[in-house]
Amino acid sequence: MIFTLLGTRGSRPILTYEQVKYGGNTTAFKISIDGMNPIYVDGGTGIFREGVAITKANTRGLHAHFLITHTHWDHILAFPFFAPLFMPGTKLTIMGPRSEKYDIKSLFEHQHNKGLIPIPFEIFKERIDFKELYPNEEFMIEKATIKTVELNHQGLTLGYRIEHGGKSICIITDHAPIENNHLGVLMKGWKKDDFTAKEKIFYDTLVRFVKDADLMMHDTHFTKEGIKGKENWGHSSPEMAVDLALKANVKKVVLGHHAPEDKDNDVEIKIKSARDYLKSIGKSNSVEVVALSEGDEICL
Ligand SMILES: [Zn+2]
Numbered sequence: 001m002i003f004t005l006l007g008t009r010g011s012r013p014i015l016t017y018e019q020v021k022y023g024g025n026t027t028a029f030k031i032s033i034d035g036m037n038p039i040y041v042d043g044g045t046g047i048f049r050e051g052v053a054i055t056k057a058n059t060r061g062l063h064a065h066f067l068i069t070h071t072h073w074d075h076i077l078a079f080p081f082f083a084p085l086f087m088p089g090t091k092l093t094i095m096g097p098r099s100e101k102y103d104i105k106s107l108f109e110h111q112h113n114k115g116l117i118p119i120p121f122e123i124f125k126e127r128i129d130f131k132e133l134y135p136n137e138e139f140m141i142e143k144a145t146i147k148t149v150e151l152n153h154q155g156l157t158l159g160y161r162i163e164h165g166g167k168s169i170c171i172i173t174d175h176a177p178i179e180n181n182h183l184g185v186l187m188k189g190w191k192k193d194d195f196t197a198k199e200k201i202f203y204d205t206l207v208r209f210v211k212d213a214d215l216m217m218h219d220t221h222f223t224k225e226g227i228k229g230k231e232n233w234g235h236s237s238p239e240m241a242v243d244l245a246l247k248a249n250v251k252k253v254v255l256g257h258h259a260p261e262d263k264d265n266d267v268e269i270k271i272k273s274a275r276d277y278l279k280s281i282g283k284s285n286s287v288e289v290v291a292l293s294e295g296d297e298i299c300l
């Protein structure tokens with residue numbers, strides 16, 4: 001399996017001279033498996049350049065699956081501009097959760113509202129199949145096993161685990177600390193007396209989900225200090241990613257969904273912060289922590 005980082009940023013795209021190393025496109029990843037069509041996770045602006053490259057290399061169109069973590073704009077913004085959708089041979093299956101009262105198909109269609117963009121959804125309606133997903137599902141995409149888990153973020157947000165040939169990749173974004181901070185729609189029914197028990201079940205489920213993963217991409221929108229007072233914004237710190245990785249015996253952590261205002265130096269501060277934390281608890285060799293630049297690949 002090859003993991004490719006296509007978009008590293010959260011919230012909105014940005015690029016200044018102080019951000020060229022890690023990149024400014026919003027969240028998107030590609031999982032490539034020999035003999036299979038590609039699997040993408042999310043369709044932030046990181047898929048735009050990928051789409052152009054596909055149309056240059058191939059005139060028959062693209063067959064692929066997209067696993068959408070959730071439908072906040074930074075995760076789906078590039079679809080109206082994804083070049084393979086304009087090729088008649090393209091067939092995409094877009095899978096993901098509903099949010100609030102809308103299903104995933106309606107949310108995609110809404111992006112093409114006449115007043116927002118002059119590209120009618122009808123142009124490529126026939127080239128997309130939609131499938132709604134829920135937490136705790138398990139299914140196959142060709143030769144790969146896909147699993148889902150609920151994350152702590154506004155609306156309904158899914159984490160994904162992709163397994164093939166004894167290797168596994170987990171994508172955990174967007175996600176906030178759970179202690180006294182219940183952001184997901186499925187948590188709205190939790191009763192106050194049950195909070196501690198529910199939080200433990202939620203976190204234990206997440207630990208089991210990422211258990212023994214070879215690679216875990218984890219939301220690190222905030223630094224350790226930056227998250228203070230913003231726990232209800234729906235995001236994590238490097239220390240949270242490391243804690244989860246240690247509890248679950250994850251081998252490698254990729255930091256991502258960086259805040260748009262983070263300069264390259266700020267991303268490097270997050271890497272150092274995660275490694276210093278591991279050192280401070282005597283676990284330096286237990287987990288490898290990296291941040292990738294757009295286009296970087298990790299072969300498993
Ligand atoms: Zn996001």
Ligand SMILES: [Zn+2]
Nearest residue numbers: 070072153174
């Ligand atoms: Zn979000």
